[in-house]
Amino acid sequence: MSGSDPGHGPLTFTEVFDLPVAIDLRTAARALGICRQTAYRLIHRGVFPCPVVRVGGRFRVPTTPLMRVLGIEERPVYAVDLEAGMAAERDGDV
Numbered sequence: 001m002s003g004s005d006p007g008h009g010p011l012t013f014t015e016v017f018d019l020p021v022a023i024d025l026r027t028a029a030r031a032l033g034i035c036r037q038t039a040y041r042l043i044h045r046g047v048f049p050c051p052v053v054r055v056g057g058r059f060r061v062p063t064t065p066l067m068r069v070l071g072i073e074e075r076p077v078y079a080v081d082l083e084a085g086m087a088a089e090r091d092g093d094v
Contacts, residue, residue: 008030009030010030010031010033011027011030011031016031016067016070016072019031019063019066020063021062021063021064022053022060022061022062022063023060023061023063023066024058024059024060024061025039025040025043025052025058025059025060025061026039027061028050028052028061028066031066031070032049032066032069032070043059049069050062050065050066050068050069051065
C-alpha cells in the first residue's frame with residue numbers, strides 16, 4: 001500500500017472527518033491501518049473492533065463507532081464551518 005496513491009494506505013485525519021454515515025469495509029480497513037483481507041478475517045472471527053452491518057453481499061461499517069475505536073469522540077470545528085454559521089446567522093437563516 002502506498003500513502004501517496006489516492007484510495008490506498010491509511011486515511012488522513014481530514015479524510016476520516018469527511019466520511020459518510022456508513023462506509024465500505026475497504027475504507028474502514030484503511031482508517032484502521034489494516035489490509036482488507038485482515039478486516040474480512042476479523043469479521044469472520046467476530047472480533048472486528050466495531051460494529052459491521054451486512055447489506056446484501058457487502059459489509060458496511062457505521063462511521064461513528066469506527067471513529068470511537070480510533071479515539072475520536074468529537075468532530076472538530078473547521079473555520080469554514082464557523083464562517084458558514086456566521087453567514088447564515090447574518091442572513092437570518094438560523
